[in-house]
Amino acid sequence: MKRTLETIEYKENTEALAKFAKALAHPTRIAILKHLESQSCCFTGDLVDVFPLAQSTVSQHLKELKNAGLIQGELKSPKIKYCINQENWNIAKSLFQNFFD
Amino acid sequence: MKRTLETIEYKENTEALAKFAKALAHPTRIAILKHLESQSCCFTGDLVDVFPLAQSTVSQHLKELKNAGLIQGELKSPKIKYCINQENWNIAKSLFQNFFD
């Protein structure tokens, strides 16, 4: 992407909100989060069974959700248990709430 | 993007939510919407003055917001007045609300 020379300065929460929105900007990631909400937690393999996607693709989506802070993984060898990160989830929730009035 | 052969079937609201999230997935578009909320309405030119971006770039962001249904334009020659599309705004609002419990 050809970037403008000057870096744009956005208000405090604008970038945070955009970052969360970006994490939610794919139906598979929405579905993963819905699944985690209903199950409270689950393993990567469970998701690979649910979606007709390659294991590597699911793993990549999980990585993005993790980078956005919306989920966290815990090693339960040999599996990894993923859960919602409640703290950041609540932050995202209030950011969206405030945004929509 | 190398697409999978079978089209994934998501639940009713999953794609709609992802579509709205995608529209919000850029700080400039968040800022535009915030501006429209505070001003109730504004012209393209106003936004070009606010952001250090080319006129064509701002226009492109407006187009995406319009395609997502979050805003609508009205010709007030020779300008175009953009406003929030309240109906769809409320739909987006409730989708996010439900999603975050």
Next chain:
DNA sequence: ATCTCTTATCGTAAAGATACGATTGATTTT
């Protein structure tokens, strides 16, 4: 030590997103 199971990461290809300048199109003013 080797094998198995599970998941992350690497390499890669195709499509999409983001930015710009230049041009076009529509309307209003001169």
Next chain:
DNA sequence: AAAATCAATCGTATCTTTACGATAAGAGAT
């Protein structure tokens, strides 16, 4: 009719995203 104004669209370049298969990495079991 010509000029000016405003915003959309076109053409283009670059970066990012999304997908896959293949490989690596970690822990537990044999």
